[in-house]
Structure formats: structure tokens, C-alpha cells
Amino acid sequence: MADLLASWTTTSEATETTLVSDIAVTIEADVLTGLKNGFADATDGSWAVPASWILDEALNGTAFWHRLLIHPITSDVLAHEYVGRFAPELLAKAIQFRDGVCRAPGCRVPAERCDLDHREPWPSGATNASNIWALCRRHHTLKGHQVLQWVLPDGRTAPAGSTEHLPRPPDPSKAEHLLATTVVDYVP
Template sequence: MATTTALTTEDLSDVVRWQARAEAYAIGRMVDYRDAEMARTALIESSLRRKIERSAIALTIGEATGMSEAQIHLRLSVADRVREKTPLVWASFVDGLIDFNRVRDISATIEKLHRDESIARLESRVIGYATSHTAAELHQWLRRFVQRVEADLAVERAETERADRRVTVTHGDDSMSWLNAYLPSHQAAAIEARLRKEARTSVEPDDDRTVAQREADLLAAWCIDSEAVTSAVDANIAVTVGADVLAGATPGFAESTDGDWAVPASWLAEVIASGSTFWHRIVVDPVTDDVLAHEYVGRFAPDSLALALQFLHGVCQAPGCRVPSERCDLDHRIPHPVGPTTGDNMGPLCRRHHNLKGHGLLHWSTSPPKPPPEPIVIEIYPPATDFVMEYVAA
């Protein structure tokens, strides 16, 4: 009777490892062929003939492997860079521990690094991460590595790319076109979040459009119809940034919590200064992750603070007014930006009394702000190194 052996996860891992080894072997043979051809053509006396034959090396390899010249050039350049700069990474590839996709991403990272010590640090750390994480996780890790190890140069590259921001329109068939925008990541993320939120809220019962169609229609309306953008749409976006970066002591990046994008921290400082966004700054203990402080930077109160103030006061804070707080505006007693967005400096005012206060006709409320408490100094060891910040993009 024939017997069968059940497939195990170890068998699957072996298959993947063999495949990686095969990739490494194939690329190694491509390099060997290229090097042999370079040596052979070096003996050709005619410089024109030598140039022509060398230009055909990638084409010849591509014909033998079924790949394009661009694919061959990519593999050869990756092999040259990784073998020279990070030989341990190449050895891991040859041994089947990492595949070509991971090696290609590592090669692209090496190309961005300009300091030998940074490349050495990458080699010492990347193999362990690459062998235990997915390709997508490795891609994010490599981007963060560049931003943290050579933050000054990464910020320069970001500023250069920012200068190239643009919008392009490509007209296609069937009366449709593509609208493409090359924007700073935090702006694109705010647009994306705003589209997603509004496309899923305030939908009429007879609206049979898909979410994607509503998003497209909204974007078109925002660009064409000025009345479509008269009111702000909240979009919650969270980023993390180092305390030293936030203080301006060192260059660095603010990174989205999902790791998909990061921008120089100074770009977000510009957003804060514009007054069009709202930030939460949460100071977190680096050891226990306990929240040490929650500060608000911006004009508009977040939902949590707004709800707390509604519950606290119940009604409009103008003398004798009984309008329920949920129907009131949240007013800064000391106007923003001089006055902070805090519970002590904010309270509900109905629209009428809010307008009177704005025109200088209402000078006090039933709950005047308390004097600030004496500061409490808390020493933390080790010192906190990260802030978690969230802003609501209007």
C-alpha cells in the first residue's frame, strides 16, 4: 500500500529557502558572465566595437533568462552594491535566508546611506530583522533606519523632493482622466482621511453611489466648487516624533503610527503654526508606556475634551442662560492663540452669547478661569524619548 507523508511547515520553509538560493545562484552566474564578458571585450582594440559588445551583455543575459534588460541591470547593480558594501547580507542571500525582494530593498537603502558607519550599522542589524519579518515590515524598517541614522541627509532629500511637488492630469479613453498629485505625505494623508470620513457620513438614503464614487465626487467638488469646502472636515492622523527632534535639538522625522509615511518634523510645525489643525501631544513613559501628560496644541477642542466640558457645565456659561451645552459653541475665555485649549480656559457659550463676546459685549462668564497651578517637577529615569502626537486636519 502506498504511503504519503504529510506536508509540514518546515517543508514549506525549505521550499522558500531553496527558491532564494536559486535566485542568488542565478544572479551570481549573471555576474560571473558579465565579468567574463567585460574581461573578454577589454582585449578588443576598437573602442567603438568594445562599447557595442559591452552594451549587449545585459541583452544577451536577458535572452537566456527570459528577462528584460532593465531586470538584468537591476540584478547586476543590486549584486554589485550588496556584495561590496554588505557582504554578510549577500552571504545570507546565498544561504537562502532572505530572498531577492528583501535584498533589493536593502540595496536601495545602502544607496541612500552616505556614511560608512551607517552602512556597517545596517549590516549588523538588518539580517536578523529581515529573516524574521515580512517584506512589507522590512521596507518600513529600512525607511525608518535611514531617517534615524542619517536624519540630516534624509531631511535634505525630503526638502528637495518637496520642491518637486506637482499636479498632473492624464486624459484617457472613454471620457475619463487621471488626476495625480505629488504632495508631502502628511498633506496626502490628511486629504485621504478627510475623503474617507466624509464619504462615509451624511449619506442620503437614496444615494446609491459606492464609497469610491462618493470620494471621487467629493474631491472634484472641493477642487471646482468653492461652496463645497466652506466647513472643515475632521481627519484624525497620529504621528510619533522624538523629544529631541520636537525640541529642535536634532533633525528628524514625524512618522505615522502605521509606519506608512514620515515627514520632517518641521513640516508639521508649519501646519501647527497655521492654526488650521489640532494636535494632541501625549508624553509617554518609555518603560511602562503610561501616559504622563496630555497637552492640546491648536484652536479646536478634540471630541474627548468637548464632551467632558459639555458634561461639566451642562448649559451656556453666560449669566442666566440655560441653553444646553450640546447646542453651544466651545469658547476660549482667553482667546486663542494666547489662551490655551484646555478645560480651565474653555466653556460652552450659545451662539448668541458667543457672538456678543466676540464683539466685546460679554466680558465674563459664570466660571472664570482659575489661576494656573504651581508646576510640579517629576524626574523620570530613563528620560522620555518619544512624544506621540495626533492632529485633526481641517
């Protein structure tokens, strides 16, 4: 908010900002879950705010959060999860590349022109690659009104959120695995 105020006062363009900021905080798990009161500390230790401030901001959906679980002794990243409704650009591009076209059977609308839909609706469904798929606006709307269902090869129907109709992707080859770990290691 301070960056936005500074932008408004120096440029007099008060409609919106192009400023992007990344703020990293550390919150203990029992504070995050509400088991005890505590603070959100800046990762460099230079400041702290009541954890409730951060939790209120996270729950109102105005920011996009990355949650990292860190090993308390080695500081290795144990898990990483996006926390927010909209997929960040990197995840959106990966889903568009993975899906290619709308995931409704027979639909050929390119994924770049599709909505990124949560199979299990947000906020109960996570914003991650296993819960998001590309659906064209038509199929997304039909799914939202709960009228879109898949007819499976054996004649049964499954709700549109189900992945039961999709073939299981093949296991990655040794080369693909090596390439993926090399790319992950390269990300700054």
C-alpha cells in the same frame, strides 16, 4: 491628501471628503521645540519625514492634534493634550454635559446650542476642559468685543474669561473617582 485624491478619482465627487485618517508620529522634544533639526517618525517605524513638515501642518490649523508625553523607559502616558482650535467631539460633549447651559450668569440657553469658547483665546489658550466653556452666541459675541464682564458678589467686576464668579466644584466622591478611572481604563 492621498486619501482625498483617491476619493476624487474613484467617486468623482471633488467637493469634500468624508474620509478621516489618524496618523501617529513621534517627534523628540528638542526637535519639536526647534532646538535641533530632526525627523517625525511613524510610530511603527515604517517611514519618517522632516519634523518641519509636521510642525508647518500643526501651525496652519488644518488638522487636530493630540499631544502625548510618553515616559522614555516605561512608555506610560504622562500627559495628554489636544492641540488645535476646535474641541474634538468627545471633549465638546463633555463640556456641554458639564455646563448644561450658557455659563453667563442668569443665561438659560442650553449648552448644546452654545458656542464652545476659549476663556483664554486660542492659540495661547489650550483646547482643554479647563479653558473651554459653553457661551450662547450673544454672550460669546459680547465677550469677543470685550464688553462682557461679571459683577461679583462683593461688587467688583471680573473679565468674562475669569472663572472667579463660578463656585468651586465639589471634590469627586470615591465612587465617582472609581467610575472615572474605570471608564478611562476602558477607552481603547
